[in-house]
Amino acid sequence: MIRTTGLTKRYGRVTAVDGVDLHVPPGVRFGLLGPNGSGKTTLVRMLLGLVHPTAGSVELLGAAMPRHAASVLPRVGALVENPASWAHLSGRANLRLLDAAGSGGRRRDRRRRVEEALERVGLGGVDRRPVRAYSLGMRQRLGIAAALLRSPELLLLDEPTNGLDPRGIGEMRELLTALNAAGTTVVLSSHLLTEVEALCTRVGVMDAGRLVLTEDLAALRTPTGLVVLRTRDPARAVDVLGRAVVARSGDTVTVRADDPAALNAHLVSSGVAVAELAAQRRSLEQVVLELTGPGADRVDPGRADRAGPPHQGDAVPVRGGVR
Template identity: 55%
Template sequence: MSDEWAIRTTGLTKRFGRRTVVDRIDVAVPRGAVYGFLGPNGSGKTTTIRMLLGLAAPNAGEMWLLGHRMPAAARQVLPEVGALVEGPAWYPFLSGTDNLARFDAANPAMRPRDRQRRIAAALDRVGLSHVAKKKVRAYSLGMKQRLGIAAALLAPRQLLVLDEPTNGLDPQGTREVRALIRSLAEDGTTVFVSSHLLSEVEQICTHVGVMSRGKLVAQGDLTALRRLHRPRLVIETPDVERALRVLDDLALRDVQREQTHTGSTEPRISAELDGVLPEDVCAALVHAGVRVRGLRPDHGSLEDVFVSLTGEGFDVDG
């Protein structure tokens, strides 16, 4: 397998009885990318991650991590991989520092004499230094999530796999984790992030894979994926009928009357641009005497792409 891929799978499949939860997916994560593994809860994301990390055996397909075939190369590869999957279990009566000490001691490649330095650095990076000595039973869910990321960062990693890393975090904690992911990527670490939050993926990821009901329905560079949604032009005008005639003369497709948003009094219409420039549409409207109160192109979001690919809303539990 080419060294350009941090993660690569072909035909990866997992079944539980007669139910197929991961259906022949071909994941391709470039080295150095922040890859958002996106899909509703129940779409097969966590099962895929468990197979990649050797926590579950696939029924079919092949997979490679960091250029090595898995699970045959697990002993060689997994020390280079940090992971947070479904929230780790903690000893509630021990402090954050003592819990991390047990994680660190389980890694035979780590020198004991450097343990305290590694733990302090990991806690500082996730913003938990001030509660390092506090018992974990007093931690909030968000603090436990950040402690899990700290455990994944106890050693230098080529690949970091995070399953819903912002689960339970308040807005400030979420921003801190996003900043952390960006800084890790800047340092050269490949980050694989599963999430059901589209806004989160759009803010931090360079590449995206979209899961729906166990299938990988789209994958690629984030900008390229957005282009799967045909760009539309949204126009605010009180002269709706006159504007509709202009759009018809320009042969724009899928012209629609938009619902008026709360707090807005202006009627809206929209149409697919289909290669026509927004400024040309605006000029034609003004030339025809249409009073244009607002005009903006809408290039779509990941949610638009998801709906167009699957025909379902993103809150569907697959």
């Protein structure tokens, strides 16, 4: 679905993306993670042909980019950074213009596609007010609606939940999961670890322009060898378990154990009432923090600026998604 080889982008002496070899197979929900300034957005823009690489190559849907952009991009939906629009027009008018420019066809079919896209993102009841009067969350929903107009095989979304409230974030997660179940490959770039952990099946981590990890999420969240248990009698649990106890805090005891089920059986047979017991797993946050440095929005004494300007050089503006 996506394959890059040695993909690099330099802005003068600053390397924004550094030799990235990325493979995203069909059918996954892929999360691209990293601190601000790590190169995520520049990478996404190169995938879409909006920024030309300094070196390396990109294949999208099996075709070289940007050489075959005209045939590939109609099969791709995208939202890159802040959704663009004609601010003086309504959201519905924006989508009709985008659909007409991209697909042509009968007006009745265009109207149906626009209404379906608005319904899917929760804007089915939107009125005629201009987009400049929309909230940030409404603009974000409109940008995602634009990305869905053509029933894409691949969705590339940069910070798709930006500006959405908790209910909206949940609705967007459900929508993307349903689209993926219907056959759409979903790739989202984000620094919101909890959202990626809740949605994605595979992740890539970027730091200082490099792709430092690509792995299935389930494989990353392996057990740590520790078990956390809650009990009404923590002192008794500590006595029973002895040197296997790593820490105790209130009614919670952390124990070194390979088999949670055997540990539970041992405690129960020793008269310890166990309220809750679970194997401790590494969180996605732990993994990312271990692999990455501070983001580009942090300014420490003597620290060189690593992040290149995001809209410099040969970037091409885009309205409401890929056209």
